[in-house]
Amino acid sequence: MIDVSSIDELARRLAELVPAGISEAKADLTDNFRDTLRAGMRKLDLVTRDEFDVQRCVLLRTREKVEALEARVAQLEQLLQTQRH
Template structure:
């Protein structure tokens, strides 16, 4: 969804810059710009905001569990002879 919004926004702005003399956007230019932007964005290694937030939550939980386990190991080591 984000990709489509970015593609449409950039394409619309570029089309405005490349308007024909009559003030009407050149449909072919817009079509080619969209295709070019889609191709470029598909090559990028990006994730959606939802995916990022989900992974961040998982990482935080994992970090909390690791810290708890480290604390427990330290306590057990302190009790060992």
């Protein structure tokens, strides 16, 4: 999940872009920006950094196993070829 303080900071920065003539609505705009950003983030299929790191480790282990199996198959194929000849 994205850091809530990052959303708050982005909402504040968006509100600062509002022209000075409507600065009295700045707090409402900040709240609306924040709510809109949070709603948009909830719609995305995001994972936490921890979940990402766990899956990355799983993928690395799987890749290592596949490479080891590929090497073993190559050895067995070579052994089979030498036995046929």
